[in-house]
Amino acid sequence: ETGVTQTPRHLVMGMTNKKSLKCEQHLGHNAMYWYKQSAKKPLELMFVYNFKEQTENNSVPSRFSPECPNSSHLFLHLHTLQPEDSALYLCASSQNRGDNYGYTFGSGTRLTVV
Amino acid sequence: SQKIEQNSEALNIQEGKTATLTCNYTNYSPAYLQWYRQDPGRGPVFLLLIRENEKEKRKERLKVTFDTTLKQSLFHITASQPADSATYLCALDMQAAGNKLTFGGGTRVLVKP
Numbered sequence: 001e002t003g004v005t006q007t008p009r010h011l012v013m014g015m016t017n018k019k020s021l022k023c024e025q026h027l028g029h030n031a032m033y034w035y036k037q038s039a040k041k042p043l044e045l046m047f048v049y050n051f052k053e054q055t056e057n058n059s060v061p062s063r064f065s066p067e068c069p070n071s072s073h074l075f076l077h078l079h080t081l082q083p084e085d086s087a088l089y090l091c092a093s094s095q096n097r098g099d100n101y102g103y104t105f106g107s108g109t110r111l112t113v114v
Numbered sequence: 115s116q117k118i119e120q121n122s123e124a125l126n127i128q129e130g131k132t133a134t135l136t137c138n139y140t141n142y143s144p145a146y147l148q149w150y151r152q153d154p155g156r157g158p159v160f161l162l163l164i165r166e167n168e169k170e171k172r173k174e175r176l177k178v179t180f181d182t183t184l185k186q187s188l189f190h191i192t193a194s195q196p197a198d199s200a201t202y203l204c205a206l207d208m209q210a211a212g213n214k215l216t217f218g219g220g221t222r223v224l225v226k227p
Contacts, residue, residue, distance in 0.1 A: 040219075041219070042217045043203070043217040045214060048213050056213065088155075090158075092157070097207065098148075099145070100163070101163075102148050102160030102161075104160065107155075108156070108157050110155070
């Protein structure tokens, strides 16, 4: 375990469903991130939270809605997704900019939209 | 816009040899560059960070160099082992204020016994 826990590990959802991905870290980090990793593409930064405040939305469609209730928990709410949204969704955390010990990633949620 | 380029072709190497991976970037000059390892179905794991004023960094069998003139970092795995087989990603922060780590596409390394 890396210290960043993501649930569920696998999720299959229909295009009309609503679901949420959960991320939890107890490393004492103050920044959390959502990344998307599609097949044969680099990791894409989606959202950044610093001290619970969203500081970056990387032009992500509104069908993805993040929530950060405290510095230990991060959610990604999903609704009316498209098949091309199928990917590995990774959560990460860091202390400040991550310019000492890098980012700590969870194992990801493998999402399939049918 | 900033580009981070890694060799997308897999690197096949014999056990015991040194694997050398390249990371090139354009435009932006980062204050530091990071390297990660990713195994199939798992999240990336942080390996090393090198700052712009450092030419070389080592950690066990890993060595990273950073040439800000060439806009290039080299990642070396010496005395490679089959357990080193994975995808290796380089990453750099896209803005001076931080918190926007952008990744290259990664290079897959396969170490054969």
